[in-house]
Amino acid sequence: MAKPAQPNHALHDARVRLGLTQEDVARELTKLGHELDDQGADLKITVSARQYRKWEAGVATPRLETRRLIAAYFDRPLSELGLPAVKTPVRATAEASHTAEQQQLSVDRAADLPWKNELPKQWAVEMFTRRGFATVTGAALTTPVWKLLDQPHPLLFSAGMGGHVDESLIALVEDTAARAQRLDDQEGAAARGFVTDQFTVVARMLQRDRYDSATGRRLATVCARLAQTAGWMAHEAMEEPEAQRWYLIALRVAHASDNRPLMASVLGLMTTQAATLGLTAESLQLAAAAQETASAAPATIRALVHARSGLAYAAAGDLAGFRRARDETLALLDQATSDAAPPPAWASYVTATEMDAIAGRGLVDLARRIPVPARQRRLVAEAEPLLSPRAQDDASENRRSSVRHGAWLALAHAHVGDLDQAVATGQRALSRLPDITSARIIGLLSELRSELKTQRRDSTVQSFVRRLNELDNRP
Numbered sequence: 001m002a003k004p005a006q007p008n009h010a011l012h013d014a015r016v017r018l019g020l021t022q023e024d025v026a027r028e029l030t031k032l033g034h035e036l037d038d039q040g041a042d043l044k045i046t047v048s049a050r051q052y053r054k055w056e057a058g059v060a061t062p063r064l065e066t067r068r069l070i071a072a073y074f075d076r077p078l079s080e081l082g083l084p085a086v087k088t089p090v091r092a093t094a095e096a097s098h099t100a101e102q103q104q105l106s107v108d109r110a111a112d113l114p115w116k117n118e119l120p121k122q123w124a125v126e127m128f129t130r131r132g133f134a135t136v137t138g139a140a141l142t143t144p145v146w147k148l149l150d151q152p153h154p155l156l157f158s159a160g161m162g163g164h165v166d167e168s169l170i171a172l173v174e175d176t177a178a179r180a181q182r183l184d185d186q187e188g189a190a191a192r193g194f195v196t197d198q199f200t201v202v203a204r205m206l207q208r209d210r211y212d213s214a215t216g217r218r219l220a221t222v223c224a225r226l227a228q229t230a231g232w233m234a235h236e237a238m239e240e241p242e243a244q245r246w247y248l249i250a251l252r253v254a255h256a257s258d259n260r261p262l263m264a265s266v267l268g269l270m271t272t273q274a275a276t277l278g279l280t281a282e283s284l285q286l287a288a289a290a291q292e293t294a295s296a297a298p299a300t301i302r303a304l305v306h307a308r309s310g311l312a313y314a315a316a317g318d319l320a321g322f323r324r325a326r327d328e329t330l331a332l333l334d335q336a337t338s339d340a341a342p343p344p345a346w347a348s349y350v351t352a353t354e355m356d357a358i359a360g361r362g363l364v365d366l367a368r369r370i371p372v373p374a375r376q377r378r379l380v381a382e383a384e385p386l387l388s389p390r391a392q393d394d395a396s397e398n399r400r401s402s403v404r405h406g407a408w409l410a411l412a413h414a415h416v417g418d419l420d421q422a423v424a425t426g427q428r429a430l431s432r433l434p435d436i437t438s439a440r441i442i443g444l445l446s447e448l449r450s451e452l453k454t455q456r457r458d459s460t461v462q463s464f465v466r467r468l469n470e471l472d473n474r475p
Contacts, residue, residue, distance in 0.1 A: 363382050
């Protein structure tokens with residue numbers, strides 16, 4: 001007698017948690033499959049509601065490529081969806097002495113490392129998951145982060161058939177990551193294509209080339225740095241689902257390289273993004289995860305994490321929490337001057353000036369959230385000396401940060417009615433904007449325009465508002 005079919009409760013529950021019908025999921029899977037096909041993934045996947053009902057009923061199992069698509073859509077491992085996992089052969093190690101240490105690397109999650117032969121197709125799935133249609137919120141964002149922090153990092157060896165990654169080559173790719181970061185500091189999101197292309201190149205090296213475990217960790221660190229930079233550039237372009245994808249990829253690859261300071265940095269950026277999007281609970285959780293991850297990091301990294309945690313408290317309107325984060329940041333910056341453990345080279349931008357500017361943004365955000373005019377003015381007065389040094393910085397390596405914080409300072413002045421200061425500061429930021437590609441900075445200047453329109457209508461303000469109106473025509 002044939003064994004009766006067992007309903008796939010896990011797949012059913014994943015759908016119900018999203019509030020979707022079987023027809024909805026079938027339609028979305030087909031849409032995603034066609035998107036990937038258009039991107040050259042050659043998936044050719046179409047799902048009918050009838051097929052999907054059979055999968056939940058347990059009377060049929062989707063084929064391999066469709067299972068990968070389902071995992072990407074729900075952003076869950078196949079094992080959590082009641083579907084057979086995609087098997088990946090265990091890699092041989094580069095040296096016989098490493099045989100006992102080799103590990104299989106899972107590839108059945110949407111943001112896993114790209115170690116498999118079908119890299120272009122897999123990467124298309126990773127870069128066009130459900131997160132391409134909506135920003136992840138709630139437990140869907142924070143749960144994978146907490147799970148990852150509890151997992152041991154994989155050991156990275158390769159017996160690839162490509163070239164050997166020697167010291168000169170790894171030094172070159174590390175320099176590429178540093179140049180990508182400098183491009184972001186100087187030009188904002190303009191170089192996103194370059195950064196993502198370099199990420200793909202290094203990911204292919206990890207997949208195909210030969211290296212030992214130490215070199216594997218360095219390559220993975222470069223991958224994570226490039227993904228982090230791509231995420232920040234996407235955030236600057238106000239493409240938040242794309243930024244989330246890159247941050248989660250950066251976090252996963254940094255974990256693979258056993259680089260907890262870099263993981264903490266990525267979590268700090270995720271904290272900032274969540275705070276910007278108004279995801280207060282998620283921002284506070286990500287801040288806690290960042291602090292835990294950075295607990296053994298150099299003082300400079302911990303200072304950075306606490307500075308970004310302050311933005312989460314500010315978004316929550318928690319002035320006391322913000323003050324604690326600020327005090328901890330200052331104490332750690334003092335400690336960093338005598339810290340025996342030097343900060344990593346990628347953290348060179350973590351200076352007292354930059355941390356002050358971040359704190360200044362937090363104070364302005366608090367001033368906008370606390371509806372007491374006298375308190376607002378005190379907070380803005382406190383923010384001004386923190387924002388001004390960075391806003392007035394003419395160094396090319398800090399250009400994006402200078403324009404960004406200049407816009408924040410102008411907004412602060414406008415919010416409390418100091419319109420002459422708002423216009424002067426805003427004009428400086430606007431004059432440097434042609435050198436920067438940042439939809440987020442344009443958004444801040446558009447907020448400034450709205451604030452000025454509601455206040456005094458003298459000729460100076462009106463003239464500046466007309467200049468700000470030209471932002472609507474900026475490509």
